[in-house]
Amino acid sequence: MTAxxxxxxxxxxxxxxxxxxxxxxxxxxxxxxxxxxxxxLVKYPEFAEHKVIQRICEPERQIIFRVPWEDDKxxxxxxxxxxxxxxxxxxxYKGGLRFxxxxxxxxxxxxGFEQVFKNSLTGLPIGGGKGGSDFDPKGRSDSEIMxxxxxxxxxxxxxxxxxxxxxAGDIGVGQREIGYLFGQYxxxxxxxxxxxxxxxxxxxxxxxxxxxxxxxxxxxxxxEMLKARSEELDGKTCIVSGSGNVAIxxxxxxxxxxxxxxxCSDSSGMVVDEKGIDLKLVRRIKEVERRRISVxxxxxxGARYIEDGNIWTIPCDVALPCATQNELTAKDAKKLVEQGCxxxxxxxxxxxxxxxxxxxxxxxxxxxxxxxxNAGGVATSALEMQQNASRDSWTFEFTEKRLExxxxxxxxDCFETADEFGEPxxxxxxxxxxxxxxxxxxxxxxxxx
Ligand code: NDP
Numbered sequence: 265m266t267a268x269x270x271x272x273x274x275x276x277x278x279x280x281x282x283x284x285x286x287x288x289x290x291x292x293x294x295x296x297x298x299x300x301x302x303x304x305l306v307k308y309p310e311f312a313e314h315k316v317i318q319r320i321c322e323p324e325r326q327i328i329f330r331v332p333w334e335d336d337k338x339x340x341x342x343x344x345x346x347x348x349x350x351x352x353x354x355x356x357y358k359g360g361l362r363f364x365x366x367x368x369x370x371x372x373x374x375x376g377f378e379q380v381f382k383n384s385l386t387g388l389p390i391g392g393g394k395g396g397s398d399f400d401p402k403g404r405s406d407s408e409i410m411x412x413x414x415x416x417x418x419x420x421x422x423x424x425x426x427x428x429x430x431x432a433g434d435i436g437v438g439q440r441e442i443g444y445l446f447g448q449y450x451x452x453x454x455x456x457x458x459x460x461x462x463x464x465x466x467x468x469x470x471x472x473x474x475x476x477x478x479x480x481x482x483x484x485x486x487x488e489m490l491k492a493r494s495e496e497l498d499g500k501t502c503i504v505s506g507s508g509n510v511a512i513x514x515x516x517x518x519x520x521x522x523x524x525x526x527x528c529s530d531s532s533g534m535v536v537d538e539k540g541i542d543l544k545l546v547r548r549i550k551e552v553e554r555r556r557i558s559v560x561x562x563x564x565x566g567a568r569y570i571e572d573g574n575i576w577t578i579p580c581d582v583a584l585p586c587a588t589q590n591e592l593t594a595k596d597a598k599k600l601v602e603q604g605c606x607x608x609x610x611x612x613x614x615x616x617x618x619x620x621x622x623x624x625x626x627x628x629x630x631x632x633x634x635x636x637x638n639a640g641g642v643a644t645s646a647l648e649m650q651q652n653a654s655r656d657s658w659t660f661e662f663t664e665k666r667l668e669x670x671x672x673x674x675x676x677d678c679f680e681t682a683d684e685f686g687e688p689x690x691x692x693x694x695x696x697x698x699x700x701x702x703x704x705x706x707x708x709x710x711x712x713x
Contacts, residue, residue: 266295266618270302274311280321280349289369289589293377294321295615296621300696303685308704314712316704323376327423329395334414335408344368345416347395349429350376353706353713356427357393358383358642360434360463363441365400372396374589375434378466378613379642381699382635385674388646393429395420401436413444421452426459426652433463434643435588438509439475440556443468458652462645471648473663474641479513479586479611480664481640481671482632485523486609488580488675489630489691495606498522503580506587507550507557510611510638514584515543527578529587530557534575537567543616579603593617601627610634621692628689636678636695643670 269277280294298317305312330561331343346369349357359379362371372394399412423429433442446461446468458469466472473480487497502523504511507530515525519540527536528546535541536559542564549559561569576583576596583605585592591610597620600608608624609632610616616624616631624631644667651657658666678694681701687693707713 267299268350269295269298269703270305272305273298273301273317276317277320279318283322284370286300287373289374289614290370290377292618292698293374296614296618296692297377297381297696297700300693301700303327304507304697304700305661311704311706314708316707318332319707320351320700320703321377322349322381323350323373324352326369327420329419331399331412331416333408333412333421336405343397343399343412345395345397345399345420346372347420347423347429348372348393349423350392350394351380351703352391353703353710354384354451355389355391356425357429358390358432358645359392359394360432361441361445362394362396362434362436363399363401363436364396364514365398367398367641372710373588375613378635381696381705382639383642384699384702385636385681385695386639386643386646386670387673387702390430390642390645390646393431394434395431396434396437399436401441409441410444410464413441414448417445417448418452421449424449426649430460430462430645430649432461432642433509435508439463439465439470447553457617459649462648464648469556469648469652471644471651471663472647472658472660473596473667474644475509475642476513476664477711478510478638478641478668479515480517481643482510482514482584482586482609482611482637483517483521484583484640484668484671485675486607486630488672489607489609492679493630496522497582500524500581501526501579502582502584503527503575503578503588504584504611505575505591505615506585506612507546508587508662510641511584511586512543514586514611515541515546518582518584519543523582526580527575528557529573530576530586531573532556532574533558533569534567535560535567536578537564539566576600581606583608585615587615588612589614590621592616594623596620597623601629605629608632609637611638613638625690625692630689631691633692633695635699636674636691640667640671643667
């Protein structure tokens with residue numbers, strides 16, 4: 265069951281459905297935003313006049329291309345890659361690349377659409393875009409990954425530039441992949457254009473705290489939501505889905521702020537460790553050895569591994585979905601609420617289904633949507649671009665401080681905007697409207713573009 269749309273917005277949504285058939289994740293992301301924009305059109309009728317919403321729902325440019333590459337046995341493979349340059353009203357397109365077999369245009373468009381609002385919320389000069397490929401990096405050797413990245417960049421490079429489009433990582437794309445991609449970009453263009461990629465290694469233009477930023481930022485956001493309710497993270501029990509980049513550093517910051525993290529997962533199953541997750545072990549298994557999370561229970565006495573286990577059945581105070589889209593359903597949301605969960609913040613993009621979000625809202629628990637709660641990653645990417653532009657390198661402490669300030673500002677902006685539009689405590693409404701207003705004002709100011 266979805267909420268009805270404002271009468272001005274329903275035809276816009278119908279048009280999105282008609283023009284983008286079969287792209288269900290994109291439809292979901294658009295609908296979730298449109299459901300909250302009715303009051304904005306009442307207050308600011310000029311946005312309807314200038315057809316800003318119709319324009320925001322249509323990417324400025326979409327690039328789809330073939331990526332041929334050879335595996336270690338000499339066999340040829342063909343993948344498909346995408347870059348959706350969604351909106352550049354606030355700055356160059358900015359958003360990650362995802363390598364996962366589930367990737368198709370609808371996933372990249374949902375991510376690009378979300379990115380526009382998220383980047384706007386950071387208050388930094390970055391537009392929104394996203395890209396990726398249906399390539400599956402799992403089980404591939406470093407040389408195979410390198411050949412794939414080089415082939416992809418041989419086409420993608422012509423669309424990038426520090427003032428045009430600046431990719432970063434996402435699922436399946438970490439520092440190793442960014443290295444191969446940046447290396448090929450540099451080789452083809454004969455330019456050391458550091459700010460054309462973010463998430464780089466520290467020796468070659470990367471920012472301290474970028475690796476940690478998304479997970480840390482998500483926890484700062486949940487911390488602020490709890491503070492607004494006179495609660496704190498200290499002493500709370502926490503569960504985190506995933507065990508990739510976002511999940512690992514969300515666990516780390518949650519632990520630093522006094523929470524006890526008792527479960528995490530990967531796409532094969534979950535581990536529960538009532539004594540508290542041993543993060544050093546998770547990092548070794550995932551970051552160094554690139555193995556499955558099941559290894560954790562083999563090596564840790566007292567920990568349980570549950571194949572295909574549903575992490576949302578584990579009782580907790582705070583839940584942080586940090587794996588992938590639509591991983592937390594209505595049934596999961598009900599279970600979390602029943603078992604006493606008081607706060608959820610999305611480290612991943614759109615991990616909660618619309619029905620799940622409604623259950624959290626009705627139960628009155630603090631819910632931080634990904635657009636706001638995981639914006640720390642892209643914000644720190646924009647800080648990386650700043651450092652590259654000024655040939656500077658900031659300390660970890662300074663960068664983390666900036667990240668924390670940005671997350672506090674995003675929280676307050678969402679909180680105050682929700683209040684202003686008559687939906688106190690509704691961070692979904694606050695994030696959508698605050699993100700929308702900044703992009704829309706810029707679009708109107710720039711004329712019909
Ligand atoms: P990683 O590839 O580092 O980790 C992804 C994790 O999620 C892995 O544990 C993976 O398990 C699990 N996962 C992926 N797909 C599925 C699936 N279909 N079902 C169950 N589990 C799955 O990615 P990130 O940590 O970078 O990204 C996680 C989420 O955070 C994504 O939604 C991403 O868009 C979002 N995000 C990331 C940012 C960043 O800075 N990296 C910034 C903002 C948002 P397995 O290894 O088994 O596949």
